[in-house]
Amino acid sequence: MADLPPLATAAQLAVRLGYGDAGFPTEAETDRAQALLVEVSELIRDEAGKTWVDGGGALDGVPSRVEKICLAAAARAFTNPEALTQRSIADSSKSFDRSGREGGEDVYLTDAEERAVRKAAGGSSFRAVTLESPYSGDATESLLGS
Numbered sequence: 720m721a722d723l724p725p726l727a728t729a730a731q732l733a734v735r736l737g738y739g740d741a742g743f744p745t746e747a748e749t750d751r752a753q754a755l756l757v758e759v760s761e762l763i764r765d766e767a768g769k770t771w772v773d774g775g776g777a778l779d780g781v782p783s784r785v786e787k788i789c790l791a792a793a794a795r796a797f798t799n800p801e802a803l804t805q806r807s808i809a810d811s812s813k814s815f816d817r818s819g820r821e822g823g824e825d826v827y828l829t830d831a832e833e834r835a836v837r838k839a840a841g842g843s844s845f846r847a848v849t850l851e852s853p854y855s856g857d858a859t860e861s862l863l864g865s
Contacts, residue, residue: 723772725756726763726781726789732756735790736797752797758826759792766833767840782839788832796825 729752733742743749763785764770773779828836 723760723764723770723776724778725753725760726771726778727756727760727786727793729753729756731786732790732793732797735794752793755793755796755826756789759789759796759828762792762826762828763789763836766828766836769840784835784839788828788836792826792828792832795827800825 729749730740730742732752732755733749734740738744743752767785771778771781771785
């Protein structure tokens with residue numbers, strides 16, 4: 720999936736961030752935006768289980784909601800590269816805790832975004848889990864050391 724196009728464009732991200740149709744002021748910012756869009760797109764595709772590309776590798780049928788989520792996550796990472804959730808200026812304090820997420824990751828999808836991506840992809844927000852009974856023959860044999 721590394722060679723797939725991002726689900727939104729750097730030009731769209733520039734508009735969302737307030738740069739307007741002129742785009743990002745520097746090539747470095749454009750490159751950074753592009754890299755973030757690629758990373759977010761990978762997360763979205765992993766969550767959705769879909770690529771939204773045709774046989775030629777071009778985007779095909781990306782739901783509007785998915786595109787908006789891609790832009791929102793990339794904008795979050797672009798404007799907050801340290802992924803801070805709290806910052807104090809006096810005596811300089813920082814916080815990376817995102818309740819259950821690893822601190823410091825700048826590109827992520829919220830739980831609500833993950834659910835919306837699965838729904839837009841036509842999937843369920845429920846996941847199948849296979850449980851092994853402790854009363855099955857395999858589990859009993861391994862418990863008894865047989």
